Amino acid sequence: MKIQPYLFFDGRCEEAAEFYKKALGAKVQMMLRNKEAPEPHGTSAAAEKILHMRLNIGDSIVLMSDGHSQGKPKFEGFSLSVTVNSDAEAQRYFSALSDGGKVQMPMTKTFFSSNFGMVFDKFGVLWMVYVESMNAK
Numbered sequence: 001m002k003i004q005p006y007l008f009f010d011g012r013c014e015e016a017a018e019f020y021k022k023a024l025g026a027k028v029q030m031m032l033r034n035k036e037a038p039e040p041h042g043t044s045a046a047a048e049k050i051l052h053m054r055l056n057i058g059d060s061i062v063l064m065s066d067g068h069s070q071g072k073p074k075f076e077g078f079s080l081s082v083t084v085n086s087d088a089e090a091q092r093y094f095s096a097l098s099d100g101g102k103v104q105m106p107m108t109k110t111f112f113s114s115n116f117g118m119v120f121d122k123f124g125v126l127w128m129v130y131v132e133s134m135n136a137k
Contacts, residue, residue, distance in 0.1 A: 004060075005080060008067035009123060013050040016064065016123050020055060023096035023121075024082070029061075030054040058082075079118070079126035087131055090115040094129040097121050 009016045020026040031054075035047035049066040062080070067073075082097075084090050094107050100122030107117035107129070116130040 002061070004063055005078075006063040006065070007075070007125065008065050008073065009050075010067050010073040011049060011069035011071045012073060012123060013053060013064050013066040017053060017055055019122065020057060020062075023099070024057050024093060026055050026057045026062075028053060029056050034066075073124055075123070075125045079128050081128045081130070083130060083132045085132065087115045090117070090129050090131050094119060094127075097127050097129065 032052045053064040102120045104118035110116045113130040
C-alpha cells in the first residue's frame with residue numbers, strides 16, 4: 001500500500017509542476033489534460049487544464065490536478081515534508097521553495113534536526129524542510 005498526496009491547484013497545476021521541477025528536481029511521469037479524457041471534462045476553455053498529473057519528487061509521488069480551475073487553491077491542514085541528508089541540501093531546497101512564497105520558520109537547528117524550516121510556497125502549499133538526524137543535540 002502507498003499513501004500519496006493529491007493536490008488540487010485550481011487552475012495552476014502546470015505552473016506548479018514547472019516550479020517543482022526547478023525547485024526540487026521533480027519529473028512529470030504522467031499528465032492527462034481535460035481534452036484527452038475519454039469523456040469531456042469541463043468547458044472548452046478548460047480543455048488544456050490538467051485533469052491528472054503524476055509528479056515524481058525524489059523517491060516520492062505527488063498527484064496533482066487543476067480541479068475546478070477557479071484560480072483559488074486552498075491548502076489547509078497539512079504540509080509536505082522534504083527530508084534530506086545534509087544542511088546544504090536542506091538550505092538549497094528551502095531557498096528554492098521560498099521563491100515567491102512566505103517563510104513561516106527560517107531554517108534553524110532544533111532538538112530533532114541540524115536544520116529545519118517551514119515555508120509556504122508561492123501556491124500556498126506548506127513545506128517543512130529538514131535534515132534527518134538521529135542525534136541532533
